[in-house]
Amino acid sequence: MQLNRDALLQAYRRMRTIREFEERLHIENRTGEIAGFTHLYAGQEAVAVGVCEHLTDKDWIASTHRGHGHCIAKGCDVGGMMKEIYGRADGLCKGKGGSMHIADLDKGMLGANAIVGGGPPIAVGAAIAAKLAGEGHVAVSFTGDGGSNQGTVLEALNMAAVLKVPKIFVFENNGYSEHTGAAYALAGQDLGRRVEGFGIPVFRADGFDFFSVYEAMRQALEVSRTGGGPAAVYATCTRYFGHFEGDPQNYRAKGEVEKFREESDCLKGFRARVTDAGLIDAATLDAIDAEVLAEIDAATIAAKSAAPPTAADVLTDVYISY
Amino acid sequence: MPVITLREALNEALHLEMARDPRVIVLGEDVSGGAGGTSGQRDAAGGIFGVTKGLIHKFGDGRVIDTPISESCIIGAANGAALAGLRPVAELMFADFVGVAMDQIFNQAAKFRYMFGGKARTPLVIRMSFGAGMNCAAQHSQTIYPFMTAVPGLKVVVPSNPYDAKGLLLTAIRDDDPVVFFEHKALYSRKGEVPDGDYMIPFGEAALVREGEHATIVALGRMVPFAEKALEKLNAEGITCDLIDPRTTSPLDEETILESVSNTGRLVVVDESPPRCSVASDIAAIVAQKGFRDLKAPIQIVTAPHTPVPFARELERAYVPGPAQIEAAVRKVLADG
Ligand SMILES: Cc1ncc(C[n+]2csc(CCOP(=O)(O)OP(=O)(O)O)c2C)c(N)n1
Ligand SMILES: [Mg+2]
Numbered sequence: 001m002q003l004n005r006d007a008l009l010q011a012y013r014r015m016r017t018i019r020e021f022e023e024r025l026h027i028e029n030r031t032g033e034i035a036g037f038t039h040l041y042a043g044q045e046a047v048a049v050g051v052c053e054h055l056t057d058k059d060w061i062a063s064t065h066r067g068h069g070h071c072i073a074k075g076c077d078v079g080g081m082m083k084e085i086y087g088r089a090d091g092l093c094k095g096k097g098g099s100m101h102i103a104d105l106d107k108g109m110l111g112a113n114a115i116v117g118g119g120p121p122i123a124v125g126a127a128i129a130a131k132l133a134g135e136g137h138v139a140v141s142f143t144g145d146g147g148s149n150q151g152t153v154l155e156a157l158n159m160a161a162v163l164k165v166p167k168i169f170v171f172e173n174n175g176y177s178e179h180t181g182a183a184y185a186l187a188g189q190d191l192g193r194r195v196e197g198f199g200i201p202v203f204r205a206d207g208f209d210f211f212s213v214y215e216a217m218r219q220a221l222e223v224s225r226t227g228g229g230p231a232a233v234y235a236t237c238t239r240y241f242g243h244f245e246g247d248p249q250n251y252r253a254k255g256e257v258e259k260f261r262e263e264s265d266c267l268k269g270f271r272a273r274v275t276d277a278g279l280i281d282a283a284t285l286d287a288i289d290a291e292v293l294a295e296i297d298a299a300t301i302a303a304k305s306a307a308p309p310t311a312a313d314v315l316t317d318v319y320i321s322y
Numbered sequence: 323m324p325v326i327t328l329r330e331a332l333n334e335a336l337h338l339e340m341a342r343d344p345r346v347i348v349l350g351e352d353v354s355g356g357a358g359g360t361s362g363q364r365d366a367a368g369g370i371f372g373v374t375k376g377l378i379h380k381f382g383d384g385r386v387i388d389t390p391i392s393e394s395c396i397i398g399a400a401n402g403a404a405l406a407g408l409r410p411v412a413e414l415m416f417a418d419f420v421g422v423a424m425d426q427i428f429n430q431a432a433k434f435r436y437m438f439g440g441k442a443r444t445p446l447v448i449r450m451s452f453g454a455g456m457n458c459a460a461q462h463s464q465t466i467y468p469f470m471t472a473v474p475g476l477k478v479v480v481p482s483n484p485y486d487a488k489g490l491l492l493t494a495i496r497d498d499d500p501v502v503f504f505e506h507k508a509l510y511s512r513k514g515e516v517p518d519g520d521y522m523i524p525f526g527e528a529a530l531v532r533e534g535e536h537a538t539i540v541a542l543g544r545m546v547p548f549a550e551k552a553l554e555k556l557n558a559e560g561i562t563c564d565l566i567d568p569r570t571t572s573p574l575d576e577e578t579i580l581e582s583v584s585n586t587g588r589l590v591v592v593d594e595s596p597p598r599c600s601v602a603s604d605i606a607a608i609v610a611q612k613g614f615r616d617l618k619a620p621i622q623i624v625t626a627p628h629t630p631v632p633f634a635r636e637l638e639r640a641y642v643p644g645p646a647q648i649e650a651a652v653r654k655v656l657a658d659g
Contacts, residue, residue, distance in 0.1 A: 035457035035635050087457070087634030098459045098633030114461035115422065116391050149390035152422070177391055178351065179367040181358025185390040250366035251359030311640035314632055322597050322628045 041069030050213025062119030067112025117150025146177020164229035207237030350413030432475030489523030526573030534562025619659035
């Protein structure tokens, strides 16, 4: 795998940024200042970053309700995201969308999506556009274990295969859809085999390991960027927090998350790997940690004090008023 | 009489009817929850809003069915189960997810009885939370009941208080036709007196929530308590109104509305939906058509604007019609004639 020092540092910074962003939101959520539903991505950073480090602004991604990680990995402005989550006038979507609808078309980010299964068909369309443009760009959709049971996702798999479009399906099996385990709801259990049934090559990855996801995505792109049609990355992972902020998590065994945090954490794993190999020293990573912490702190403070939209803004961005 | 929340009232109705009628089943995402989880605890959710809590412990996972995220198939399976003799109560969690299940609702369930020459019965209830007020943004806050009301073959229920919610849900489950049952998410914790036992509220019978003489207000769901608030202020100035809660938008109790308008001569219709093709515009049209001569002033409708539901608190507050707009509309019909 060819990742130079700068690429490694960037990947680490992105993963750390997602982690700090989510850990901070988890704390801030208790102040009651953040409205609506917030679904945190902490724990799954290696997937978003392992996938998106291969992409440019001209590649598209379609995200989910748990979208903060995908947004950051795709290069969305962290300050603008934080303001959006706080519902501010200069948030990425002017406070109109909130956590579940962060989008930035300039970054190739087609939007988080509050309808489970909404994204993959949209990404098929973006892949049609990418194919017609003929510049080697791809469209990527992220889908959870729960979302993989939605008819729209199965339709997207089939259509992408039929149309042979440059579309990469990323499946993140974090073991749960809301309060229900994948052990119950995911027939056949091995989602990869389901996808292979559509004739789509599947590259399996350890979703706790950046390098594993990065490699799987590299292989998937080798298929899709060279006219081979769709491919899939199937990563198993876990989420560190509840389904949404405030979820009592009655369905989860005590200590489950702590064990993952202790033994499988993607940031710890990355750090050990690059320091053990002598590629980057710990002090450099510590410095990144400190910078990221400061960045998230500044973004949070700025978001808290930013101006909210006004009542008149309700009527903007519509094509007609009655 | 016990005072309970709307959530508890619905839960009571489900418990009562599942105990009374073994054909009743409940299905949806996380209606129990915890299946396949590592704690081994079932009923980890009891429905995302707690409406189906405890059912699995009493009636088992054969009748209380947690489904994968597959709304189209949830409603499709409920349709098939209904045709095959069960009485399913399907939960769609958020009304917005009707979008995913639309074919099974409006091409399938709504059509069977008529299209099959009266031979089929589809005793199906589709429950869902709806409405703004919790900053759930554009895809989790819509009212949706106007679309459903427009479909021949569907009955549409929009309760505003715990008493009505329980009686209407019992009627819905016992009804032989598909019923779409809308629960305002900001009303789940609304409390009210609810009798313990079994009682039914017939469809197509509006409730006269307040009596008055100067105008008629027709309001639905969360707009009913908002209208009551507006009336408190108006009453203090001696302005009184009939406040009518239709409770079901299909069938609609036209008679009660027209009779009230014949007494007051003025009509304000309040609906949380955007204005075009809303229940507000529909009721206004009916009264314009059938009660024109009774009107002393142009009808006022109070609705959300013609936009998706925005996220930010300030935006959502501006979006949702409230007591102030209702009060202003009443003053307007009084000023106009
Ligand atoms: C169409 C639709 N159905 C149901 C929901 C409610 N819902 C939101 S997230 C979720 C679980 C999704 O699970 P998964 O796809 O595994 O993603 P994860 O939450 O684990 O990231 C559900 C049921 C929804 N938002 N949209
Ligand atoms: Mg999941």
